[in-house]
Amino acid sequence: MENSVSPDKDIISIQNLTFSRGHRKIFDNISLGIRRGKVTAIMGPSGTGKTTLLKLIGGQLYPEHGQIFVRRQNVHKLKRADLYNLRKRMGMLFQSGALLTDINVYDNVALPLREHTALNESMIRTLVLMKLHAVGLRGARDLMPGELSGGMARRVALARAIALDPTMIMYDEPFTGQDPISLGVLVKLIKELNDTLGLTSIIVSHDVEETLGIADYIYVLSEGKIAGHGTPEQISNSGSEWVQQFLKGNADGPVHFHYPADDYNNDLFQ
Amino acid sequence: MIDFFQTLGHSVLSSFAKLGRSCFFLLQILAGILTVIPRPRLLTKQLYSVGVLSFLIICISGFFVGMVLGLQGFYILSDFGAEETLGVMVAASLVRELGPVVAALLFAGRAGSALTAEIGLMKATEQLSGMEMMAIDPIKRIIAPRFLAGFISMPLLAALFSSIGVIGGQVVGVGLLGVDDGAYWSQMQSTLDFQEDIINGVIKSIVFGFIVSWIALFEGYDAVPTSEGVSRATTRTVVNSAFAILGLDFILTALMFGDI
Numbered sequence: 001m002e003n004s005v006s007p008d009k010d011i012i013s014i015q016n017l018t019f020s021r022g023h024r025k026i027f028d029n030i031s032l033g034i035r036r037g038k039v040t041a042i043m044g045p046s047g048t049g050k051t052t053l054l055k056l057i058g059g060q061l062y063p064e065h066g067q068i069f070v071r072r073q074n075v076h077k078l079k080r081a082d083l084y085n086l087r088k089r090m091g092m093l094f095q096s097g098a099l100l101t102d103i104n105v106y107d108n109v110a111l112p113l114r115e116h117t118a119l120n121e122s123m124i125r126t127l128v129l130m131k132l133h134a135v136g137l138r139g140a141r142d143l144m145p146g147e148l149s150g151g152m153a154r155r156v157a158l159a160r161a162i163a164l165d166p167t168m169i170m171y172d173e174p175f176t177g178q179d180p181i182s183l184g185v186l187v188k189l190i191k192e193l194n195d196t197l198g199l200t201s202i203i204v205s206h207d208v209e210e211t212l213g214i215a216d217y218i219y220v221l222s223e224g225k226i227a228g229h230g231t232p233e234q235i236s237n238s239g240s241e242w243v244q245q246f247l248k249g250n251a252d253g254p255v256h257f258h259y260p261a262d263d264y265n266n267d268l269f270q
Numbered sequence: 271m272i273d274f275f276q277t278l279g280h281s282v283l284s285s286f287a288k289l290g291r292s293c294f295f296l297l298q299i300l301a302g303i304l305t306v307i308p309r310p311r312l313l314t315k316q317l318y319s320v321g322v323l324s325f326l327i328i329c330i331s332g333f334f335v336g337m338v339l340g341l342q343g344f345y346i347l348s349d350f351g352a353e354e355t356l357g358v359m360v361a362a363s364l365v366r367e368l369g370p371v372v373a374a375l376l377f378a379g380r381a382g383s384a385l386t387a388e389i390g391l392m393k394a395t396e397q398l399s400g401m402e403m404m405a406i407d408p409i410k411r412i413i414a415p416r417f418l419a420g421f422i423s424m425p426l427l428a429a430l431f432s433s434i435g436v437i438g439g440q441v442v443g444v445g446l447l448g449v450d451d452g453a454y455w456s457q458m459q460s461t462l463d464f465q466e467d468i469i470n471g472v473i474k475s476i477v478f479g480f481i482v483s484w485i486a487l488f489e490g491y492d493a494v495p496t497s498e499g500v501s502r503a504t505t506r507t508v509v510n511s512a513f514a515i516l517g518l519d520f521i522l523t524a525l526m527f528g529d530i
Contacts, residue, residue, distance in 0.1 A: 055399075058402075058403050060402060060403070084405035084407075085405070087402075087403055087404065088404075088405045090403070092400070092403040092404075094396045094399065094400050094403075095396075096395055096396050098395065098396040098397050098399065098400030099397070100392075100397055100401075101392075101395070101397070111404070111406070112404045112405075112406070115404070115406050115411070116405065116406075157400075160404075164404075
């Protein structure tokens with residue numbers, strides 16, 4: 001299958017990326033593009049390197065081979081100051097929320113504004129309340145991160161991620177471990193933020209239903225390669241056995257239920 | 271045999287790699303300190319958690335150490351009829367050695383382990399990664415204020431330890447064992463030298479503050495981001511700090527008081 005890479009329309013362009021951890025190849029010469037203004041999902045089972053891919057895009061990890069361009073800048077060739085300038089235009093929502101636990105919700109959202117802008121406190125207050133209102137947590141401003149539920153923490157982290165009005169946001173497993181209400185709220189928020197703020201969103205997830213519901217384009221990763229890509233309809237109708245196993249959650253198929261091991265009988269009766 | 275040399279070589283190489291990382295980390299902290307100075311709120315918060323919260327353990331320990339010195343010193347000195355010099359013995363022991371060393375060991379156990387656990391957990395919960403992705407340098411925002419707070423707090427805590435210890439010695443020596451109060455203080459005043467005793471003690475505590483803060487923060491920053499990794503890092507902070515304090519104390523004592 002041809003990868004959908006178009007450097008003119010892509011805000012992120014990954015070219016021939018290879019990355020290993022120890023002897024295990026996480027990515028084996030993959031290329032993909034993330035379209036500007038769209039919601040792009042990177043899917044795959046746990047351990048396929050989805051979070052690693054976000055860290056590579058953010059310049060926190062270095063590839064063995066290949067290049068990653070964000071807004072036409074080669075992330076891994078940038079000087080530290082330039083990389084930090086680029087990151088100011090990227091929001092990232094971590095799976096854990098990654099809120100600073102020693103300051104309250106308000107100060108967490110205000111943190112990037114205080115660090116990167118010369119705005120006065122009254123302006124910062126207005127902006128923080130606007131961002132918290134957008135995620136429905138204006139009333140929780142005085143709570144400490146330890147007092148928030150998992151869903152609330154992720155929404156606060158989302159408010160913090162959009163504090164500097166980034167042009168793109170990366171979501172790391174935003175739906176994992178959420179109750180149905182929090183899940184619905186997050187799905188709605190991600191879609192609304194993308195459409196109303198004109199953002200580019202990258203969602204890394206293995207939650208099939210939610211991701212297929214909001215993504216404009218999907219890449220499915222498996223064993224270091226792109227197993228399939230296309231619109232949600234194209235992915236749903238994919239002829240790839242592997243993609244179908246992943247979407248339907250079958251226990252056996254191209255991906256085996258059992259971790260490679262010796263013969264069961266031999267193992268038991270040796 | 272080959273396995274033995276392989277393991278030995280690997281551990282030597284990883285030790286040097288860790289030493290290199292820690293030196294680079296220290297350089298980054300020192301560069302980051304300049305950004306803390308114009309933002310005193312970051313520093314005061316850490317001075318509270320590193321310094322003020324260690325106040326109680328330092329005061330109580332200092333008092334007991336002073337009392338023990340008073341007791342032991344009295345029994346030995348009274349054999350020679352020299353119990354009037356008890357104040358000198360208590361104060362010299364404290365300001366030269368026990369104040370800086372014991373306060374630093376307590377500081378490593380109380381504040382150093384807390385720093386390592388805090389930074390290690392921040393790493394494990396992706397708070398440091400999150401800051402980097404927000405284009406905020408965690409070394410400048412998180413590490414440097416804590417280092418500076420440890421560096422400032424340690425000499426003050428050591429001074430407090432010695433002062434309370436001298437009072438503890440007086441409570442036992444003068445209050446319980448009958449040494450003359452005037453002799454206790456006047457002998458101390460006339461014998462202790464500001465440069466030789468007090469300044470050297472302060473220099474020691476400054477060095478220990480620097481080393482303990484460096485070790486504690488590096489171990490947290492370099493910790494494997496799991497609960498076991500943070501636990502091991504915290505243990506390493508206390509053990510390595512103790513070795514560093516005692517080893518450096520010998521070197522500093524030899525340089526300050528010996529004829530080397």
